[in-house]
Amino acid sequence: xxGMLKKLRLPRIREVYDxxxxxxxxxxxxxxxxxxxxxxEEVTNRHQNRLERRKNRAGFPFEKTLNQxxxxxxxxxxxxxxxxxxxxxxxxEGKDLILIGSPGTGKTHLSVGIGLAQIKNxxxxxxxxxxxxxxxxxxxxRKDEKDELHKELTKVDLLIMDEFGYLxxxxxxxxFLYELIAGRYEEKSTIITSNKSLNEWGKTLRDNSLxxxxxxxxxxxxxxxxxxxxxxxxxxxQDLLAKNEESSDTDNxx
Amino acid sequence: MLYREELLKLNHGISDxxxxxxxxxxxxxxxxxxxxxxxxEEHGKEKLSELCRKCAERNLYGIDYLKxxxxxxxxxxxxxxxxxxxxxxxxPDQTExxxxxxxxxxxxxxxxx
Numbered sequence: 001x002x003g004m005l006k007k008l009r010l011p012r013i014r015e016v017y018d019x020x021x022x023x024x025x026x027x028x029x030x031x032x033x034x035x036x037x038x039x040x041e042e043v044t045n046r047h048q049n050r051l052e053r054r055k056n057r058a059g060f061p062f063e064k065t066l067n068q069x070x071x072x073x074x075x076x077x078x079x080x081x082x083x084x085x086x087x088x089x090x091x092x093e094g095k096d097l098i099l100i101g102s103p104g105t106g107k108t109h110l111s112v113g114i115g116l117a118q119i120k121n122x123x124x125x126x127x128x129x130x131x132x133x134x135x136x137x138x139x140x141x142r143k144d145e146k147d148e149l150h151k152e153l154t155k156v157d158l159l160i161m162d163e164f165g166y167l168x169x170x171x172x173x174x175x176f177l178y179e180l181i182a183g184r185y186e187e188k189s190t191i192i193t194s195n196k197s198l199n200e201w202g203k204t205l206r207d208n209s210l211x212x213x214x215x216x217x218x219x220x221x222x223x224x225x226x227x228x229x230x231x232x233x234x235x236x237x238q239d240l241l242a243k244n245e246e247s248s249d250t251d252n253x254x
Numbered sequence: 255m256l257y258r259e260e261l262l263k264l265n266h267g268i269s270d271x272x273x274x275x276x277x278x279x280x281x282x283x284x285x286x287x288x289x290x291x292x293x294x295e296e297h298g299k300e301k302l303s304e305l306c307r308k309c310a311e312r313n314l315y316g317i318d319y320l321k322x323x324x325x326x327x328x329x330x331x332x333x334x335x336x337x338x339x340x341x342x343x344x345x346p347d348q349t350e351x352x353x354x355x356x357x358x359x360x361x362x363x364x365x366x367x
Binding site: 059060061062063100101102103104108129131132134135166167168195196197198199200212215226228 | 278279280281282312313314316318319321322329330341342345346347348350351
C-alpha cells in the first residue's frame, strides 16, 4: 500500500490510512464514506500546502493579518472598508491601493494583511521592497533577464510594492515601473506603500510626466489613503516607557 | 544565526540597526543579515558603521538601502528637471506626511507629537 500511494503521490492518505481503517471499523463506516474521507483529507492537505507555498513565495517580511492591525489607533481608517480589500473581487476587478504615510504608521502591516488574505482566496501574491527591486533590476544586466523580472512581476495577481519613494530611484527604474503598472492596468491588482505624497512622486521617479501617467493608471481603479497619526513603533516605545514608569512607581510604593 | 551574532557584537550603532532590520523582516531576515555581514567583510567595520548611521537617520532599514549609500554618497540628491512638484489637486501637503527626526525623539522622550 505504502509503495503504491507513494507512486501515486498521495502523501496524506499514506500518512493516515491505517488510522482511518481502524476508525472506519470502530465507527462502522461504509465503503463510500471511508473513501470520501480519505480523498477529502488528501484534497485539503494539497490545498493547505499550496497556500503555504504561495505564502513562502510571496516574500512577506513578516506575517501579520488585518485583524492584528490596531484600527483604534488609526481612527480615520475604517476596518470595514479595509476588509473589502481582502475580498476576491479586489483582485478579480484589478483594483489598486496606495497607502501613504510616514514610517511606522502601519502601511506595510496593512499591505501584508491584505496580501495574506488574498493568498487564502487562492491568488498569487508577490511582495517587493522597491529599493530591493531597484537592486534586482541593476543586477539584471542582459535584456532577457530584465524581461524575465518584468514578466514575473506582471503575472502575479496581486503585487505589493513597499517603501516607494524612500530614496529617489535610478533613471532606469522609472520606465520599468511605468511599463509594469501599465501592463497590470485593469487586469491585476497593485498595492503601493510610500512615505511620499503623490505630488512628490515626480521627484522620486525623476520624471514628472512619467509619475503623472503612473498615478493616472493607479488611481483610475484605485484608492489612496493618507495614514496619519503617531508611529506604531513609537507607540510601542511609549507603552514600554509607561510600563517601566508604572513598575518603578509600584517599586516606590513598596 | 551566526552572522547576526557576529554583527550584534560590533558596536551599538550596528547592533541597533541589525535589530531594527530583523524586527522589520522577521520572516525574511537572512538576505539582510548575510548581506550586512558581506559588507563588513568587504568594507570593514568603520564603513558599515557609517552606512548604518546614515540609513538609520533616514529611517531606511535593509541591505538594499545600505548598498544604495555604499554606491552613492548621496542617493537622495535630486536631478534638476524633477525639482518641480506634480500639480495634483486636493492632495495633502508633503509636510503632512513628513515627520522630522526631532518629533520622533520628542515622542521617545514621552513628549508626544
